[in-house]
Amino acid sequence: MRRIAFGGGSPNAIAPVELVRLLDQVQTLFDAHHPEISIELDPRGFSSEWALVLAAARVGRVSLGVQTFAPHIQQAIGRIQPLSHIEHVVASLRLRGIDAINFDLMYGLPGQGLADLEATLAETIRLAPSRIALFGYAHLPDMIPRQRRIDASDLPDMKLRFEQAELGYRLLTHAGYVPVGFDHFALPGDPLAIAASERRVNRNFQGFTEDDAPVLIGLGASAIGRFPDLIVQNEKRAGHYRDMVMEGRLASVRGVQLDADEQRRAGHIRDLLCTHRTHLNACERAVAQGGLAEYGQKGLIKWEGTDLVISNRGLPYARHVAAEFDRIRGKLVSTKPASV
Structure with a gap:
């Protein structure tokens, strides 16, 4: 075992000592020697004691669910966490030697305008986390009960969502962050940015990562x-x-x-999302050229030999292009031409 990641929900909902015991048990059972340890934290449940415990447990990376710094949007989504508190969390972690800090931000939130997002990004850039994930909010009240408190009529439309994503990309790259995939950004010295420059980025259920392990073992409810x-x-x-x-x-x-066909499709989806290009064999290209013709006509994709490449203009649509290779959701139901 090379990495241990505590995520999903709020690991700091338990007492710090309980996390230490859990971590010790996992490392003992799996005979893990000096693994890379990361954890997702809800800033609202953070205390200085947590910073001390995390450092003592040799946690190397902490992800904070910041979402937004705009008070009126925090009120709308029921997540009140003042900027001053986030500043305290970041300072406490750095004081204990934990410098690998991620911010999870969101666009497409209720009542969120471009100015709101720009202000949040400005504060984020000032605080200089090593990685930033800028996710588009997905309103799924039937699946996520807590979202029922959100007024759907106050959500930005698709045009504004696209403008917000574009604004985020422009401001973060201008500030020196390296874009990774379609919604992650990392400072140049961060391992994820280095992996991106070497075309080693991978994607799993934790998002974009430099981890290329073929096996991910999920422990805990819903993992x-x-x-x-x-x-x-x-x-x-x-x-x-x-x-x-x-x-x-x-x-x-x-x-x-996953049969061989699904594994091949998964590889194409991963490569398109991570490196914005994938290599197709002759049969796959024959099918893809027809099924993706509309993307080509709009200049969102191009062909370099048998490589399908998402153009710079098409990067905001990378997920849509990749989804076409999904056997259930996409257009490319078969990877063999009809004449074969």
């Missing part, structure tokens, strides 16, 4: 594990998950086995 030919998800309900584990049963409740 997702990934193997070369299999994706599995654990029981979502914490109580049921605990009961299954206590009974000595596997907690995985659903999964998808």
Whole structure:
């Protein structure tokens, strides 16, 4: 085991000492020697004690769910965390030697205008986290009950969302951040930026990463594990998950086995999202040229031999291009020409 990542939800909802015990147990069971450890934190539950404990546990990277610095938007999404508090969190982490700090920001939030996003990005650039993820808010109240408090009529339209994404890209790259994938940015000396320059970026359930491990083991309720030919998800309900584990049963409740075709498609999707290009064989290119013709006509993609390349103009649409290779959602249902 090379990396341990605590994510999903708020790991700091438990007491610091409980996290230390959990981390010790994981490292012992998996015989992990000096793994790279990262953790996602809810800034609202952070204290100076957490900074001390994380440093003592040799946690190397901390991701903070900042979302936005605009008070009226924080009120709208029910996440009040003043700028002064985020500044305190960052200073506390750096005081304990934790300099690898990520900010998770969002655009497309209720009542969010371009000026709101620009102000949040300006403060973010001033605080200089080593990585920034700028996600587009997805309104899914049926799947995420807490989103029901959000007034959908106050959400930005698609035109404004695109302008916000474009603004984020322009401001962050101008400030010296290296764009990675379609929504991540990293300072030049960060391992993710270095991996991007060497075309080594990968993507898994944790987002864009320089980690190329073929196996990801998910522990905890709703966690997702990934193997070369299999994706599995654990029981979502914490109580049921605990009961299954206590009974000595596997907690995985659903999964998808990936055949050779799906693995090949997954490789194309990963490459398009991570490096904005993918290599197709002759049959795949014959199908893709027809299915992606509209993207080509709009100048969003181009061909370099048998390589499909997303143009600079098409980068904001990278997810749409990559999704066409999905066997269920995309246009490229078959990777073989109809005449074959």
